[in-house]
Amino acid sequence: MSAAPGAVPAIAVVGIHGHGAKHVAHVRDLEERGLARLCALVDPRPQVDAPAPATGGAGEPRHGAAATGDDVPWYPTLGDLLSAPEADVRPDVVVLSTPIHTHLPLASTAMRAGVDVLLEKPTTASLAEHAELVAVAQETGRLCQVGFQTFGSHALDVVARAVADGEIGEVTGIGAVGTWVRDAAYWARAPWAGRRRLDGRDVVDGVVTNPLAHAVATALRVAGATRSQDVAEVVVDLHHANDIEADDTSSVRVVTADGTRCGFGLTLCAPERTPARVLVLGTRGRIELEYEHDRIRIVTPTSDLVKTTTRTPLLDDLLAVRAGRARRLACDVRDTGAFMRVMEAVRTAPAPRAIDPDHVSWEGEGDARHPVVDDVAAWCEAVALNARTFTELGAPWAVGAVAPAR
Numbered sequence: 001m002s003a004a005p006g007a008v009p010a011i012a013v014v015g016i017h018g019h020g021a022k023h024v025a026h027v028r029d030l031e032e033r034g035l036a037r038l039c040a041l042v043d044p045r046p047q048v049d050a051p052a053p054a055t056g057g058a059g060e061p062r063h064g065a066a067a068t069g070d071d072v073p074w075y076p077t078l079g080d081l082l083s084a085p086e087a088d089v090r091p092d093v094v095v096l097s098t099p100i101h102t103h104l105p106l107a108s109t110a111m112r113a114g115v116d117v118l119l120e121k122p123t124t125a126s127l128a129e130h131a132e133l134v135a136v137a138q139e140t141g142r143l144c145q146v147g148f149q150t151f152g153s154h155a156l157d158v159v160a161r162a163v164a165d166g167e168i169g170e171v172t173g174i175g176a177v178g179t180w181v182r183d184a185a186y187w188a189r190a191p192w193a194g195r196r197r198l199d200g201r202d203v204v205d206g207v208v209t210n211p212l213a214h215a216v217a218t219a220l221r222v223a224g225a226t227r228s229q230d231v232a233e234v235v236v237d238l239h240h241a242n243d244i245e246a247d248d249t250s251s252v253r254v255v256t257a258d259g260t261r262c263g264f265g266l267t268l269c270a271p272e273r274t275p276a277r278v279l280v281l282g283t284r285g286r287i288e289l290e291y292e293h294d295r296i297r298i299v300t301p302t303s304d305l306v307k308t309t310t311r312t313p314l315l316d317d318l319l320a321v322r323a324g325r326a327r328r329l330a331c332d333v334r335d336t337g338a339f340m341r342v343m344e345a346v347r348t349a350p351a352p353r354a355i356d357p358d359h360v361s362w363e364g365e366g367d368a369r370h371p372v373v374d375d376v377a378a379w380c381e382a383v384a385l386n387a388r389t390f391t392e393l394g395a396p397w398a399v400g401a402v403a404p405a406r
């Protein structure tokens with residue numbers, strides 16, 4: 001079933017390959033349920049099976065096969081869509097799932113055109129860009145939700161309640177552990193992948209700021225830090241085993257404004273991918289949140305409980321706020337300021353250090369080839385438990401890391 005134009009919010013997805021395909025599928029799902037309408041797709045690259053455009057003028061819709069095989073108007077740029085004369089392609093909401101360095105210009109353009117935005121994480125490429133985006137949201141009064149989907153997880157409420165009820169005693173620290181695997185195909189998929197800068201623009205695409213950015217943002221939120229002023233100090237220790245400019249194995253310490261110490265041990269060079277975890281460490285136990293699965297484990301001397309919750313997708317949450325059914329966005333752009341303090345520390349840090357090849361083994365072939373750093377999972381855990389960096393802890397591959405040529 002397709003909703004009648006105008007009856008439900010019209011949603012355009014910008015950036016339809018890669019992660020954007022999931023957004024297209026989700027809007028399709030909302031459309032099936034009569035809650036939204038997929039009004040247009042935007043990407044310089046058309047859908048794989050799209051026919052050659054019949055007309056080429058800016059603003060003219062070109063119809064291509066959408067992800068589900070339907071015929072949805074496709075535009076090469078957001079500007080083309082917003083200047084299109086056809087009323088039924090005009091979006092109420094855009095989902096922006098494009099490279100990091102395009103986030104500020106695209107989100108600003110959309111909001112200035114009166115369109116609400118779901119913007120993929122990381123919010124922007126720098127703290128100054130974040131401030132600019134917040135200013136545009138303020139000035140236009142548009143909604144700008146950022147794609148940290150764990151902020152829509154009801155598991156966060158369970159964690160907050162357990163902490164408030166003193167289930168693990170006094171909180172002594174917050175940690176995050178992310179031990180994932182990314183192979184050669186991942187780094188080769190786009191020119192901006194693994195870059196700190198591209199064509200004179202900040203990109204900052206490393207483990208801390210992109211694949212495991214959710215670990216950072218969620219841990220900070222659990223620590224009570226959402227706005228940039230909630231963060232007092234950030235120390236980053238960046239390394240890479242892949243032949244990339246950015247970091248793929250990093251540790252971060254954050255001290256929040258109220259003095260909570262946080263340690264994040266994050267790698268894309270683990271022997272196997274395990275669920276990323278946020279840890280709340282207490283005097284009488286700990287809480288582990290597997291944020292990808294909305295799964296909470298509360299361990300105390302007398303019990304070991306596991307709970308799983310549901311989550312509200314961020315687009316659904318945005319639509320609820322638009323419709324007045326919810327009061328505030330789950331992940332308002334302003335609430336990503338604390339994360340952006342970490343992003344800024346990564347952006348302005350010295351170049352990541354290459355890990356000595358003697359501490360790296362390579363697995364897989366061709367596109368599936370990926371590095372494994374010695375004992376990296378254990379070192380990431382130690383970072384989270386102690387809020388100390390790899391270098392401070394004495395990880396041999398961090399202490400002896402090779403400084404990049406300048």
Ligand SMILES: NC(=O)c1ccc[n+]([C@@H]2O[C@H](COP(=O)([O-])OP(=O)(O)OC[C@H]3O[C@@H](n4cnc5c(N)ncnc54)[C@H](O)[C@@H]3O)[C@@H](O)[C@H]2O)c1
Binds near residue numbers: 018
């Ligand atoms: N929330 C999550 O779990 C999650 C997961 C993966 C990626 N992401 C985020 O999604 C975004 C996209 O990541 P990706 O890995 O899919 O990237 P990608 O490079 O694989 O895909 C980006 C898409 O955007 C298109 N594009 C590039 N510039 C554009 C422009 N100016 N206008 C319109 N389209 C444009 C590209 O052609 C491509 O189709 C990033 O911000 C990334 O961090 C979020």
